[in-house]
Amino acid sequence: MNKLYIIKIGGNVLDDPAALTKFLQDFSTIREPKILIHGGGKLATKLGEQLGIQARMVKGRRITDAATLDLVTMVYGGLVNKQLVARLQHLGCNALGVTGADGNMIRAVKRPVKDVDYGYVGDITPADVNSALLYFLLKQNVVPVFASLTHASGMMLNTNADTIASVLAIALSKHFDVRLIFCFEKKGVMRDVQDESSVIRLLYETTYKELLEQGSFADGILPKLENAFAAIHAGVKEVLIGDATHLLHNTGQETEGTLIIK
């Protein structure tokens, strides 16, 4: 099977012009089929403040009300997505910006209200991915660039970008040897959050479970690791977690960051 890179960039890359420029250059040099996934970074928060849309948090999680949904649809699906696409096109990469609504690429279910009403948030599974159209676009050397939005029943929905990346990776692992890459602000998964030099280069599930029991991981990394192992179990070849500016350089043997394998 052919290799497919699925790469998710975090807000820290979007918010840093130099890091973003370097990332886009590195990304456009990958010769294999590839997909990029992004959220919106600080731009959505900043624009929300200007428009008087306040971030509503319940139990530490952001609620997507109607005004916030419009905001993220504009910023993630419009401004950020189209700026990335235009820049990648200029670098010779045939980017095509989409959300889960476009071409029905990712259908969602609006999250059911239990103890918390998260608002316009979409839950997704690998079965919700229109992999036929994606496969078809990838074969035409088109590079899909996903904003972290999905849809259901005629409405856009806000969906976690890490989840979109792993769901796409699992769905497309039928057609490709998928290498899923999560770029975030750290150099990788660390044994000791205070110590940048403690990056775990190769993380097996046994080690992961041991460290999990010891409570070694920072909160921020946990959902990424859950997504990573879910992907590995569902057919994704490998998952790489680390700092965007170093990850893509060594897509060959010498891997930086944390490589997760079964």
Place this chain on the structure above:
Amino acid sequence: MNKLYIIKIGGNVLDDPAALTKFLQDFSTIREPKILIHGGGKLATKLGEQLGIQARMVKGRRITDAATLDLVTMVYGGLVNKQLVARLQHLGCNALGVTGADGNMIRAVKRPVKDVDYGYVGDITPADVNSALLYFLLKQNVVPVFASLTHASGMMLNTNADTIASVLAIALSKHFDVRLIFCFEKKGVMRDVQDESSVIRLLYETTYKELLEQGSFADGILPKLENAFAAIHAGVKEVLIGDATHLLHNTGQETEGTLIIK
């Protein structure tokens, strides 16, 4: 050749919830391949006011400065485009929202500065259309929904939606019998602007030139007519101009609005 509908909707349809709902229902019932083109309606102006972005006009024409470019990229390319796509998906129409940057569908040239600097505005010709990718998507029953934006040199550019519609129509007339439809606020091209009953049902070029010499047309309709005749001369089968709520009903024999033929 197969028929292809290329339909441009104006702000008056976007700004009227009932008209938009009816339009989307009618549009989704067209069985032939189809493309939708839209701008942003009053939403961009309203949001611009909230953000303190003032519309700059020179000689009656809007200037797209950097702030305005971001605004239209968000509103046209993000909010309006994705809301239309989600609603069409719900109506069973496999819409895929794009700008000219996505898949390099429409390259542009930033308008050269002569006596006026229009800012981030893209000029386009039919040769700038990536008709191979569009043809390919249409064959997959995908319905492209274009926001009125193009790109050049890594930047998004603002481009007139009527012009995008006619340039797409001309480029795709090699592959399809194109029926180009401009929806606007009037029932059609009128002999007498004051008299709604004076709609010209069939407008030949000879009549157009006579009426043009007599100065019979309202200012707003002139660019549409120029685009329409340019399209007809360049291979487009027919152009229909009229009111969105009536145009799509009778896509068969009994045409409402003004039909323009060579």
